[in-house]
Amino acid sequence: MMNNKGILIVLSGPAGTGKGTVCKEFLKRNADTSFSISATTRSPRPGEEDGREYFFISKDQFFKMKDDEGFLEYAEFCGNYYGTPVAAVMKKLDAGQNVILEIEVKGAMQIKEKVPEAVLVFIAPPSKEILRKRIEGRGTEPQDIIDRRMEIAENELALIHNYDYIIVNDQVEEAVKRFEIIKNAEKLKTIRNNEFILEVCK
Numbered sequence: 361m362m363n364n365k366g367i368l369i370v371l372s373g374p375a376g377t378g379k380g381t382v383c384k385e386f387l388k389r390n391a392d393t394s395f396s397i398s399a400t401t402r403s404p405r406p407g408e409e410d411g412r413e414y415f416f417i418s419k420d421q422f423f424k425m426k427d428d429e430g431f432l433e434y435a436e437f438c439g440n441y442y443g444t445p446v447a448a449v450m451k452k453l454d455a456g457q458n459v460i461l462e463i464e465v466k467g468a469m470q471i472k473e474k475v476p477e478a479v480l481v482f483i484a485p486p487s488k489e490i491l492r493k494r495i496e497g498r499g500t501e502p503q504d505i506i507d508r509r510m511e512i513a514e515n516e517l518a519l520i521h522n523y524d525y526i527i528v529n530d531q532v533e534e535a536v537k538r539f540e541i542i543k544n545a546e547k548l549k550t551i552r553n554n555e556f557i558l559e560v561c562k
């Protein structure tokens with residue numbers, strides 16, 4: 361089959377749903393898909409490396425990049441700014457590579473508007489109680505931050521209906537499988553195989 365553009369996959373889900381773990385596991389097993397490294401104004405957490413989890417930049421740098429149309433989308437989250445550098449994403453998609461944007465809901469809605477063929481996937485917790493336990497269980501943040509994260513999580517959950525697919529993360533292994541099913545089915549959509557159709561029908 362002839363090479364087509366890659367799929368732009370948006371992956372959202374509140375903190376505490378294990379979306380990062382599902383995403384990492386998925387990427388290990390799917391060489392046709394890569395991760396878009398966002399730029400952020402937040403400080404690195406212990407263990408995070410510049411250029412690996414994020415590009416850690418200043419507010420000035422962030423807004424310069426925004427003014428230069430350097431972001432495909434961007435949003436403020438918990439007092440920090442996050443944005444998807446557009447150039448790297450476009451290059452990968454053009455080369456036939458699928459790209460995952462692991463972003464929050466406001467950014468996801470911008471992508472939905474700008475890139476209608478993008479696939480929006482929401483990773484949900486099995487229940488609100490489990491989500492609360494997971495957010496508290498991290499033990500890395502003070503109580504007021506935990507309360508704020510829970511409030512944000514609830515607001516994010518309320519936007520699930522804007523997504524194309526929901527993956528309930530009850531078990532990582534199962535969640536990754538569901539994610540693979542989505543990607544593989546999307547790849548088979550007729551609209552994503554125009555070059556093949558032209559070829560076979562000529």
Ligand code: 5GP
Pocket residue numbers: 373374375398399402433434435437442443444462463464465466467468
């Ligand atoms: P954290 O600070 O915990 O790494 O990320 C906070 C939130 O920002 C998460 O929901 C994460 O998915 C989201 N996020 C990370 N990068 C981006 C981005 O480039 N754009 C948007 N809109 N959200 C992002």
